[in-house]
Amino acid sequence: MERPDFRKKIAIVGVGTVKRFGELFDYELSDMIIEAYLEALSDARNLEPKDIDAAWFGWAIPANVGGGGSGAVLSEILNIIPKPVTRVENFCATGADALRNACFAVMSGWYDVVLAVGAEKMRDVDARDALLHALVRHGHPLWGKGFLVPSIFSVHATVYFNKFGATKEDLANVAVKNHRNGARNPRAHFQRAVDKGRVLSAPIVSWPLGLYDCCPVTDGAAAAIITRADLAKKFTDTPVYLSGMGIATDFVAGIFTHPKRDFTSFPATTNAANEAYRMARIDASQVDFAEVHDCFTITELLDIEDLGFCGKGDAPRFVKEGEANIGGKIAINPSGGLKSFGHPIGATGIRQVFEAVHQLRGDVEPKYGKSGRQVPDAEIGLCHNLGGTGSIASVLILER
């Protein structure tokens, strides 16, 4: 059956983030959220808190701050009581899926203006106690043996190396590119370029993944204000449209041991992308830039292939030859990616949307980036998350 045309129906009219992602020991969860929200509000024109009809809150680990995981927490922080707020949690796709549900509600016609917020406190809390210890205590088959996330992704890297002849240098090229982009981004956690020698000689976390192959653990928050396209011009001269959304699932408990598992791809990414491309009525070749889930450098290589930007096994060349650079064929992680920004789980998906909106507006420099960070003439951008070591993926497609 023919699906409705979502193109240029949903507009993003305001975006904001905390002023800089990082180890925000002087921010509580509420401080981060308020800072991101106020920027999003002021980014839109003529928008008052009373105009917001409803909100969606992407927040993955409430236990980190000892709170209960309700949307009411956001409502109280932002003083938007009694507005309806839904809390969404979906592994590393938490922020993106919160925004997706906000967009469905706008498309339903019931709400005019809605808010999507993503936030996470990752540093100054007992995250390991709340999350990992609970999983270990309940007998998690891998984590209980100390087999944590870097170890899981390292197996993807070794299988990929074996199958396609890639090397640790191919991973390093991803780190060098994303650190270079992040060094120009005043909001990134890490704002320092690294050279390949430094990446290759860094301590190993789980071979072949060294320190610079892993994204940091970071606090952050981001917000986006969404409305129907026909109302957008009231709030901005430069609306950016959310034209495609896709979420896909894969095995959770069995993901690592499932006999069908191909360690050189994440099927959830491809399935989510297919839904988003179908909704936006585009294919991968039309994407000008993409914020992808580089939790580890190997993940970015697989993302580039799974999203259809190049063929299987071709991502190392794609990155090495500069096709993933700003100004290349498809700029990958022009913001600096998770590698530079870190990955506050609930925030990341909406932080990527913040980047995509500014890239599509063409106003990245100088406020959000030093010279060379603007993707030239970008018309279509894509944001991608991969969560639960492959058990969930999200793809959002934005166009100007």
Place this chain on the structure above:
Amino acid sequence: MERPDFRKKIAIVGVGTVKRFGELFDYELSDMIIEAYLEALSDARNLEPKDIDAAWFGWAIPANVGGGGSGAVLSEILNIIPKPVTRVENFCATGADALRNACFAVMSGWYDVVLAVGAEKMRDVDARDALLHALVRHGHPLWGKGFLVPSIFSVHATVYFNKFGATKEDLANVAVKNHRNGARNPRAHFQRAVDKGRVLSAPIVSWPLGLYDCCPVTDGAAAAIITRADLAKKFTDTPVYLSGMGIATDFVAGIFTHPKRDFTSFPATTNAANEAYRMARIDASQVDFAEVHDCFTITELLDIEDLGFCGKGDAPRFVKEGEANIGGKIAINPSGGLKSFGHPIGATGIRQVFEAVHQLRGDVEPKYGKSGRQVPDAEIGLCHNLGGTGSIASVLILER
């Protein structure tokens, strides 16, 4: 601005629950979910798992089973990989809000058939460790002093008693009614009638709330299949329409000490009801029956008033004179309510929808209830949840 007409646009074509709510020590979370899902699937006609485009999963306390809180968990349990699944968590409105988001997605036009599932393991797990201990450890101002949920609601009761001259007998009338209804419901946790003497002489939990004024702690799961009205007749001869949905928030951290707090009402309930009534284009007088959030007997009295079924202070009379009985003015909790069913947090909102669908179809007896449990000629039903001791409320309105 005029809102779109939601009446009879969203149809529920299949519902299911676990065969009986209770202390389900022989069920894992997955067992409960599969049983509820398979009943919902077979309740609809010509419906295959492949027809389900997407799902929403209401699950409030993943820590209870040591799992991560992603929709992918549901996808794996039901073997509907790679379908998109969103997990929603919103205190005691978790199940209702999962269903609400599913309905918005259907109204957007993107999905034809979607699934909403709610489930919770409450009994055979270290719930107190995962939830309460974490809150206490992080310095919760009330819970850290042993001031738990019954204590909080007991204050509502004493203030209500003082203001309106109500007594423990008025609370007992609620317990007697809901146990009487639950005694006729083969799916309820407690299926035994109690008399007023027994209720009044029961041990006190937190004065004036005795043992029979408190709902039990229970395992359970429920599922609903939702589609657009124009597709509904393919799947059922008796569609039930979801015509109104409302969620409202209130103070979380400050709810108990906020100077504006009126302990004789929950503003979130009234705000959620107003949104739902507006969407369904009805008022409270048109409701034939309601499943309301009777976590404690005092809560049901406040619910009845906050939803607009009678005036302030009039709920004790409303219950005492039988207006809340099946066959009365507005049957309140014909299923037996949380009082008889227990309250598996993520499941309750969808378990109430299961009841409402069967009441509106008129097929409660004999499969889902002994003689006298069918609300006669019901055309409009309402489902209500109150969470976070008043910080969130949901209202759903269903019509045949």
